[in-house]
Every structure is written in C-alpha cells, then in structure tokens.
Amino acid sequence: MPKSLPSHASVVVIGGGIMGCSTLYHLAKMGVSDAILLERNKLTSGTTWHSAAQVRALRHSRNLTRMIQYSVDLYSQLEQETGQNVGWIQKGSLSIATTPDRLTHVKRQESLAHAYGIDATSISAAEAKERWPLMNTDDVLGAVWSPDDGRVSPSDVCAALIKGAKNRGAKVFENTGVTGILTKNGKITGVETSQGTVMCDAVAICAGLWSREVAGMAKAEAPLQPCEHFYLLTKPIDGITGNMPTLSDHDSHLYIRDDSGGLLVGCFEPMGKAIDPAILDESFEFGLLAEDWDHFEPMMMNALHRLPALETAEVKMLLNGPESFTPDGTFMLGEASETKGLFYGCGMNSVGMASGGGAGMNLAHCIVHGHTAYDLGETDAKRFAPVYNRIEHLMARAPEILGTHYEIAYPGRQLKTARDLKRLPLDAQYRKAGAVMTQTYGWERPQYFGASNPPAMTFGKPDWFENVKLEVMAAHEKAAIFDASPFGKIEVQGPDAEAFLQYVCAGNMGKAPGSVMYTAILNSRGTYESDITAQRIAPDHYRLFVGTNAIKRDLSWFTRHSEGYDVTLTDSTEDYAVLGLMGPEAARIARDVGAPELNDIGYFKVGPAHIAGKHVRAMRMSYVGEAGWEITCKTENVGVIYDALTKAGATPAGLFAQTSMRVEKGFCAMGHELDSDTTPIEARMDGMCKKTIDYIGKTAVDQRREEGAKARVITLVLEDETAVPLGHEPIYLNGDIIGHTTTTAFGYRIGKPIALGYVHIDQPDGIAVELDIAREMYKGRLMVGPAFDPKGERMRKAQR
CATH class of the missing domain: 3.30.1360.120 (Probable tRNA modification gtpase trme; domain 1)
Incomplete structure (x- = not known):
C-alpha cells in the first residue's frame, strides 16, 4: 500500500467494501487514474466480508435488472483480466411457491424476466425436487428456475477489483479514517483523515453502515439504518456434493445454498432488529453481533420443515452480521442535493454483492459524466424527504424493510412503520371520510375513500374497485376534489x-x-x-x-x-x-x-x-x-x-x-412513462419542445427528431374486463415481445382495463396484441393517443 496520502485526488472514495472497490475500479477504467480509496480499517471489513453473495439478476425494474446483469458479466470476466479468482459459481436459482398468491408472484417474475431478456422457466414441484433433492416439496405448488444466476466470493471479488484499479493508477489507503469533509460555497473541496488532508473535486460515500455518519460531515443526509441479519452455517451433511443452485423459499422467509459441503440457511424475517448505531463504532472490524437463537427460532422451524436433513446436522454457527437498510428498501446512488461533488453509493439493503458491479459502474459514470449510464431514478438519494433521516424513524422503519425483502409484491401494499410523519392540512376531514392513506415523500395521501376496513391484499379484483368507481364517476358526472397539496x-x-x-x-x-x-x-x-x-x-x-x-x-x-x-x-x-x-x-x-x-x-x-x-x-x-x-x-x-x-x-x-383517469387520458408521468432514458420524441410530446431559442437539451432533441424514436408511448386497452395488469408486463405481437406496460389501471369511463406503455413497432395504432399477466395471455388493442375523449373536448369546454 502507498505510504503517504497525495495532496490532491480528483475523486476520493470512502469505504473499502464492494461498492467502494467497484467504484474505484470503474473510475480508473474511465480514466480517473488519480482516484484514491480510503478505508478506516481493512478492505471488506464492514459488511462485505460476511455477505451470502447471491447474484440474482431479476429485479422489479428493467434498469435495476440490467445493472445486475452487468455485475454478472463483470464478475465472470474479472479473473481473466486480473488473474484473481473471484469464486464465481453459476449454478442458477430456484424460487418455490407454497401458496397460490406466491405462485402468482413468481409467475409474474417469470413474465418480467422474459420482458427483460432473462432466462426463467416455470417448473413443477417434482422438477424443483430434482434440482434440490434435500428439499421437502409436499407443500410446493410450483417454482421458477433461473439458470444464469450465481454467487461469488465477496473478498475475492473486491481483491480483483482493487487489483484492476491499481493497474490503472488508482491508490488504496487502509487504516485511514475520514474525520471531516471540506466544502466551500456548497461544493466539495477536500477530505480530512487520520493521516492528513486530501484536496479533491468529488467524494463518493461508499461507507456502508457508517454512510449516514459520513454524509453528516458534509451536512448532507443519507437515511439508512443497520439491522441484524442472520444466517445459519452447518458442518458437511450427506446429500450435498459439489455446488447446488440457490434455493429461495420466500413463503418461509428463507434463502438456502450449499456451503463447504454443508448448508447456509439465511432469512429475511417479517420484522428485523434495528441496531443502535453507537454499537458499530470504529473498532467494529470484521465484526459480528451476538447469536440470537430466540429471534431466529421461528425461521429455524421453517427451515426444518423445508430441509429435514437439518434436524441431524451439526451447526457451525448462527452468523449475525449487520446490514444497512433505507426507508424504502432501495439503495442510494448519485449526487447529493445539499453539496455539489458529494456522491452516494450506499444503503445496499443486503443486495450489495449482486448490485455492486453495476452500481459501482453507474456511480463512477455519474461522477465522470454527470449522470448514470441509464435511468436509475429509483435509486436517487434526493428521493427522500428530510424527515426520513431522523434516527427514530429509521429505527422504526428499517426492521420492516428487512422483512419486505421476501413479501409478496401485492399492488397497493403499504408499509406500517414510520407513518404519519407529515399530514395534509385536510387530513382530519379525509380520515373522517374513510380515507385509506399511502405515504409519499413523508406525506400521508388518500388512495381512496369510503373504506370500512383495511384493503385485502390480492392480485385479483381489489376490494376498493367500487369505491374508486364512485370517485371517478363523481368527477365524470358531477364534481370531485383531488388534493395536490403535497406537490x-x-x-x-x-x-x-x-x-x-x-x-x-x-x-x-x-x-x-x-x-x-x-x-x-x-x-x-x-x-x-x-x-x-x-x-x-x-x-x-x-x-x-x-x-x-x-x-x-x-x-x-x-x-x-x-x-x-x-x-x-x-x-x-x-x-x-x-x-x-x-x-x-x-x-x-x-x-x-x-x-x-x-x-x-x-x-x-x-x-x-x-x-x-x-x-x-x-x-x-x-x-x-x-x-x-x-x-x-x-x-x-x-x-x-x-x-x-x-x-x-x-x-x-x-x-x-x-x-385511472390519467391513464385513460394518456397523460405521461415521471418515473412511469418519463425518465432520463426517454426524450419527448418517444413520449409523443415533440410539439411541446419546438421553440427556436436555445434550451438545455435542444440539440439532442433536434437530433432525435431527425433520427426517429426508438420506441413510442401507446395506450393498450384489454378486452377481458376481469384482467388485472399491474405494470411492467411484456406486450406480445405474434409471439414476440414488442414492448411493455408502464402504468396500468381499470378505466372506469371506458369500462376496460387499460395501460400506458412503450412499443418498438411503427404504426401501432389499432394493432391487436397480447399482454402477459403472470403467464396468462390477455388480448388487447394498441392505440396512439387517449382512450377517453381523444380530442380533449370535455376538459377544454367553456365553463358556465
């Protein structure tokens, strides 16, 4: 390792876990040869070293999936590049379902996988047992098999990334703690450390469990909270020879894989345990927390049911290692709002190894080019209201977020903790009217009114269907009030x-x-x-x-x-x-x-x-x-x-x-139809950006207008009134995927399920297509423009 810090570095990366190592590697690969990494203790000594290191590609959005696919490609070629073995084992993953709703959930995942170009196939319980003979399949209804997933050795991956970074000129300083971050006029100027001061142009906070504390040095907010995370390790048992696929039994809150001839059985229990940040001080190096068999016992009973061989297995240890979680379960990546040149790559929510390769590339891209390689708006740290950074709210929310990892992704599912942080001025009136609330940026907002009971979670027709119909019809036939105060x-x-x-x-x-x-x-x-x-x-x-x-x-x-x-x-x-x-x-x-x-x-x-x-x-x-x-x-x-x-x-x-009414009108929304991968040409809003004077993006829009759109937004109306699309479903034409949905709803004014989406075909208006909803095909027709009142006569009608 270098003996003394440089006086200046273009970028200082703080933290030597997977995110820090990946970010340094990609910075160096992008030409930032004077970037340095500072690690308070030793590389991987925080949480990376004890990661279960699963690399499962499929995520809930196209670009998060794309990011992990990059990780897979990177990990598989690092050894060839650096000579450092990374322990890449590609034996696939198996997700089983033991309830009808879980089966629908995994079939929706299979549909998403097809939309995102991932190999995934529904298989029977018998076929699942062939792949995992030690598994009890008496209650298994079905499964999805993903052959391209795998796992790595966390420390070896980091060693390879660091070797690749050093080969390109980057430097690493271990045993160098950050004591302060210097700013001037809202911009990063340097970093103070236990070994001296380094002036710099940018800082990347990849400090894992300690990222909130480090961000505070720059008077910035990084809302994340550590929780205990458990997995059981056994000594070798009969029936495990060589490597096996990762087994996901999410109904039992478990993930399972082989480990050195024995078993690794991990869990994301329904409600985790928050950790007092004071416990994780600077001496917490390659540290673990105390075993807690009482807390783990319900998960152990689930594991014994799924794996009868565990009953006679000899336990090595119950590993209890901290992991950090954000208020919504998605990590933070990108530039802070408070300080120019301050970047985040933290709050990984136990998916650090899977995400780290692609996330580090995108963070480096953001630092070098000013934006991520593709839209990752869902990871933007600026999405969190300041109220979420309060420790009492983080302590309440993070344990629930840990549990949501394996929850069924029902539409309308709401978090229960850290609620009522910000109430609308009319909150009391809305609750009196039976409002069911959702939380956005800390605000409690009405989803619908007239509820007498909490909504049931279902993939079918929701129990609020008639409530919402009454509201839509009130706006359509009489008058309704929509509260936009939180805007x-x-x-x-x-x-x-x-x-x-x-x-x-x-x-x-x-x-x-x-x-x-x-x-x-x-x-x-x-x-x-x-x-x-x-x-x-x-x-x-x-x-x-x-x-x-x-x-x-x-x-x-x-x-x-x-x-x-x-x-x-x-x-x-x-x-x-x-x-x-x-x-x-x-x-x-x-x-x-x-x-x-x-x-x-x-x-x-x-x-x-x-x-x-x-x-x-x-x-x-x-x-x-x-x-x-x-x-x-x-x-x-x-x-x-x-x-x-x-x-x-x-x-x-x-x-x-x-x-519902927005989708019927074909109005696009940020985070759904509009994002940083989309121009107004794709969104069919070309007419709104034709002014002759210069504006940010004008040259690029004019060029795209000449080139033509890669895909264009459409409306899709389904024939079957009972269909319940949820968004992101693939759209098929003659057996080929031509696009996907973005926002979906039931269109009460047209009497049909409806969606907005994007397709990659010319002249889509009137084309008959099929929509894959949990591997069932539903017939529909594409439209260019709104399904309701296409000329906009109702909303433009003179008021009298």
Whole structure:
C-alpha cells in the first residue's frame, strides 16, 4: 500500500467494501487514474466480508435488472483480466411457491424476466425436487428456475477489483479514517483523515453502515439504518456434493445454498432488529453481533420443515452480521442535493454483492459524466424527504424493510412503520371520510375513500374497485376534489426569471402573466429530468409545481443551473395547499361558493378569485380529463375552502381515481412513462419542445427528431374486463415481445382495463396484441393517443 496520502485526488472514495472497490475500479477504467480509496480499517471489513453473495439478476425494474446483469458479466470476466479468482459459481436459482398468491408472484417474475431478456422457466414441484433433492416439496405448488444466476466470493471479488484499479493508477489507503469533509460555497473541496488532508473535486460515500455518519460531515443526509441479519452455517451433511443452485423459499422467509459441503440457511424475517448505531463504532472490524437463537427460532422451524436433513446436522454457527437498510428498501446512488461533488453509493439493503458491479459502474459514470449510464431514478438519494433521516424513524422503519425483502409484491401494499410523519392540512376531514392513506415523500395521501376496513391484499379484483368507481364517476358526472397539496412548489423571482426558465425548460416560458405552461425539464442528452406546470404570476414571478417526491431533486437542478441569472428560488411547498375541482358541475359550484370569476378563466390560464371569502389563485387545466381548476390557497385557508366546496356538492377523490383517469387520458408521468432514458420524441410530446431559442437539451432533441424514436408511448386497452395488469408486463405481437406496460389501471369511463406503455413497432395504432399477466395471455388493442375523449373536448369546454 502507498505510504503517504497525495495532496490532491480528483475523486476520493470512502469505504473499502464492494461498492467502494467497484467504484474505484470503474473510475480508473474511465480514466480517473488519480482516484484514491480510503478505508478506516481493512478492505471488506464492514459488511462485505460476511455477505451470502447471491447474484440474482431479476429485479422489479428493467434498469435495476440490467445493472445486475452487468455485475454478472463483470464478475465472470474479472479473473481473466486480473488473474484473481473471484469464486464465481453459476449454478442458477430456484424460487418455490407454497401458496397460490406466491405462485402468482413468481409467475409474474417469470413474465418480467422474459420482458427483460432473462432466462426463467416455470417448473413443477417434482422438477424443483430434482434440482434440490434435500428439499421437502409436499407443500410446493410450483417454482421458477433461473439458470444464469450465481454467487461469488465477496473478498475475492473486491481483491480483483482493487487489483484492476491499481493497474490503472488508482491508490488504496487502509487504516485511514475520514474525520471531516471540506466544502466551500456548497461544493466539495477536500477530505480530512487520520493521516492528513486530501484536496479533491468529488467524494463518493461508499461507507456502508457508517454512510449516514459520513454524509453528516458534509451536512448532507443519507437515511439508512443497520439491522441484524442472520444466517445459519452447518458442518458437511450427506446429500450435498459439489455446488447446488440457490434455493429461495420466500413463503418461509428463507434463502438456502450449499456451503463447504454443508448448508447456509439465511432469512429475511417479517420484522428485523434495528441496531443502535453507537454499537458499530470504529473498532467494529470484521465484526459480528451476538447469536440470537430466540429471534431466529421461528425461521429455524421453517427451515426444518423445508430441509429435514437439518434436524441431524451439526451447526457451525448462527452468523449475525449487520446490514444497512433505507426507508424504502432501495439503495442510494448519485449526487447529493445539499453539496455539489458529494456522491452516494450506499444503503445496499443486503443486495450489495449482486448490485455492486453495476452500481459501482453507474456511480463512477455519474461522477465522470454527470449522470448514470441509464435511468436509475429509483435509486436517487434526493428521493427522500428530510424527515426520513431522523434516527427514530429509521429505527422504526428499517426492521420492516428487512422483512419486505421476501413479501409478496401485492399492488397497493403499504408499509406500517414510520407513518404519519407529515399530514395534509385536510387530513382530519379525509380520515373522517374513510380515507385509506399511502405515504409519499413523508406525506400521508388518500388512495381512496369510503373504506370500512383495511384493503385485502390480492392480485385479483381489489376490494376498493367500487369505491374508486364512485370517485371517478363523481368527477365524470358531477364534481370531485383531488388534493395536490403535497406537490412541490418553487417560487422563481427576479428580473431574469423569464430568461432563466426559457433556458432550463423545453417549453415556451415567455407567455404573458396569467398564463399556465406545462413543460419538460431536460438534460443535455435531451431526456427527462422532470416535468412541471408553471404559473406566470407577474413578469418577474413564476410559481412552479413539481412532483411530490421531486421537490429536493428539482430544486437542486434549478439551483445548480441558475448561476449567472438574477433570480431567487424559494421552496414554498408547505405555504400553499392545492385542490383540484374537476367535473361538469364545477362551474355551478364555483358560482355557489362566491367565485363566478373562475368561469371566465381560459384554458391553461390562471387568475385570482375568492372562495368563501378566502383568496385563491386558480389555473384552468386538468390532469384527469374533466373540466375544472387546480386551486391554490394559503395552507391556513384550505379548510374553509374545502368545506364550501363539499357543501356545494363536490366529493373527495383519491390517487387511485386520479391514476385511472390519467391513464385513460394518456397523460405521461415521471418515473412511469418519463425518465432520463426517454426524450419527448418517444413520449409523443415533440410539439411541446419546438421553440427556436436555445434550451438545455435542444440539440439532442433536434437530433432525435431527425433520427426517429426508438420506441413510442401507446395506450393498450384489454378486452377481458376481469384482467388485472399491474405494470411492467411484456406486450406480445405474434409471439414476440414488442414492448411493455408502464402504468396500468381499470378505466372506469371506458369500462376496460387499460395501460400506458412503450412499443418498438411503427404504426401501432389499432394493432391487436397480447399482454402477459403472470403467464396468462390477455388480448388487447394498441392505440396512439387517449382512450377517453381523444380530442380533449370535455376538459377544454367553456365553463358556465
């Protein structure tokens, strides 16, 4: 190892586990030859060394799956590149089902695998036993076999990555603890260590269990929490010869594989055990926690049922090693919102070895190029509200997240811990109306109303089907209220407000005060960073409305691009409430509540009024395809306004109704149809980015327009009214996969299940296709444009 720290390094990687080693390797491979890695103790001494090291490719999204496929490719070729054996064993994985819903779940996984190009096949219980003879299959209903999955030796993989990094000039410093992170004007400038100070341009926090603490040195937030994680190791037993596939018995919360002729039996129990961070101090090197047989006993009973040979096996140890978990079960990757040049690669949620190769590549790509190699918005650390970083919330949430690893992925499933962190101003009224809540960015938001019991978890027709139908029909036939208060709000003020927004927005932001604009926010590649609605209140004042969980991300984006413009940006999210009043009776209700002037506001215009004597600003637009306004008011006034609207005949509607109506209208949404892999050309929103003046992404969009789209968004209407698509299902044409769904719903106004999605064929309008839902094929037809009111006449109709 080098003896002394350099005075400067382009990038400092903090942490010598799989994420740190992979990030350093890929930085060096991308030409950052002066990058260094700092490890407080020894490489892999945190959690990496005791990882069970399963590498299973399939994940819930295309790009997370793609990322692990990269890991598989990387691990399989590292030995050839470096001469270091990584212990890559590719014996496949077997996922069994012992309940009907689990069988549906694994068949949905098989469908996803086909959509993502992964080899996966449904097999019978008898075939599963052939692959795992020691398994009791009396209660097994079926299984899915994935032959390309495998496992590695964690320490050997890290050794190979470090060797590859050093061969390209990178350096590693063990026994070098970080004591401080230096910043100036919101940018990284250096790192203080136990061995001296290194000035640098960027820092990558890959410190595993300690990443939250390290981020705090830069006054940044990295919400993660360590929990105990258990696996049992036995001495050799009869029946295990050579290597076997990984066996997943998720109904029993277990994963199982051979280990040195014996068994490794690990679990993700329904509720884990959080660890006091103070226990994991700087002396915790290659450390383990105390065995806890009482806690493990229910899992042991499940294991004895599945593997009768365990009854006579001799136990080596019950390993209890800490792992870190985030508030939503997905890791953090990318640049922090608080500090430019501060990057995260942490909170791996026990999938560090599987994800590490691809995640390290993407983190290095982000540092070098300013963005990940492909869209990984679901891992963006800016997705977490500050409230999630509180230790009491992390201690409550992380044990539940550990348990969700093996839960059945039911639609509408909700977490139970760390709830009610942020309540809407109308929370009491909504709960009185029987609202079932979901949590977004800490906010509790109504999914639907009129519930007398918690919703049952099912893959079939949901028990809230009729509740949501009533809400949709209220908006379609009378009037409904949709609460958009949690949407982020950013005030853009100053003499350069128009010039600034013309540069950062693809749409024309130069319209007169009183105008409303919907616009894409693009990056230099011409793909989506966000989409927003903006009100021009005055020549020097705009109010931007951004997604609920996008406020930190979008405010950071705008702030970093405002340099050189005389503007101020202010987060006003909690100052204002927003109610969408939608439906054919909205005009009558406006008159009844003392605001007839609302009916004079033109489409995509905004104007002032008073409802029940309270000042509001209403914009005439619709996210649900019915005529109405989104009404903004001071938060303290929304209760009076809501009471007036409901007394005049409007009824509350939730997110499920809104999604159903959005999909019927073919409106795209960030994180579903829109992401950083997609341009407005693919999203069929070319017409909204044709202004002649320059804006971020204009050159790339113009080029894509000339080249043509790689895929385009479509609407898919299914024939079978009983079909229940959930999203990400593959779309087939003549036996070939041509695309996939993104957002799905039941379209109550058209009376059919409906989806938005992308297909890779020309002229898809009217084409008959099939949709694979848990390996059952459902007939449908593609449409270009909305399935409901394609000309938009209802929402543009003059209000009277």
